Amino acid sequence: MSRKWKRMVERNYDQVSKQRSKQESALPGVKLLSDGTEMIRGRSIVMPITMIAIVSMFILVYGSSAGNDPLFWVTVGAYVFLALVYFLRRPYLRIGRSFLSTRRMGRDQIVEAKDIASITCGDGYVAIDFKSKRRKWFFSRVMNRYPTDRMAERLLLFAQRTGVPMYGETTDKS
Template sequence: MSRSWERKVQKNQSQLNKQRKKEGKKPLSIGSSAASAEPAVETFKGRSFIFPIFLLMFIGFYISVTLRSAVYAQTGAMFWVTIACYVLLAVLFFFRRPYLSIGKEFIRSRRFTGDKSLYKVAIKAIVVKRGYVIIEQQKGGNWVFAQATNRFPTDQMSEPLRIFAANNGIPFVEK
């Protein structure tokens, strides 16, 4: 009887939350559904512009070399499709913003190969310099968040990282 009661409560709660959402009110959270909610995560976003600029320079070089050679007469539509694909890739990397999310026991970021998470046991230290935030891993390369290259708000990132380090027993170094 207890499980069926819990299911009824959850069903009624989800219906009520849908109704409250339509009205613009906060959803209710009772019992187990409140415990399963994801903890607050603070996210800082940057802007990638170096790699897109490099790609556009590469495209310019590729076009200038191809147009000046005798091979250009033999190139067909694939030449322009290739150029369009490189431009699309540059636009994709420009609008796909890098970020740093700070949770209760993890740090998440978008790396070149995808989104990666570092949990507190995998972090050796957090170093904050002027314009840089460096997260040193136990194993692997350091994560560097720079104001100059990726437009990260490093000044705003330092205080939440200090709190994260204090709560999880991670050395925090400020230089």
């Protein structure tokens, strides 16, 4: 009876764990990773639009005079490819147990909770300020299509867990 009971408890525990992970991962914009971190992804739209605008300008200005020049069409193709790369390479904020991570200037940057001065949440934006002379991280709903409401909820949990002061709509400004 004892072994049967243990198997039943383990089976139920596995089912409940699967259901919880499905519910948590079903939140739009929030992805739970296997290492216990959460990744909140945005969508880069400024650079692809800029690249497409440059290609359009090239075609309008030089299209008739370039004609069959293969180098012109290689340049146009390169700009379209670059726009596609920027569109598919999505910006993110990774929230760990005691760190935050994002991609800046083509590389991952990780910041520990002890180096964060404050987190500010507003309508459509989240800003993370540091104790050192680093530039502030700014995540916007308009520029990079981040789900800032979900990001604010997750960062509130992070701030409560690590003791980082958080200001904005979700908390009272002290």
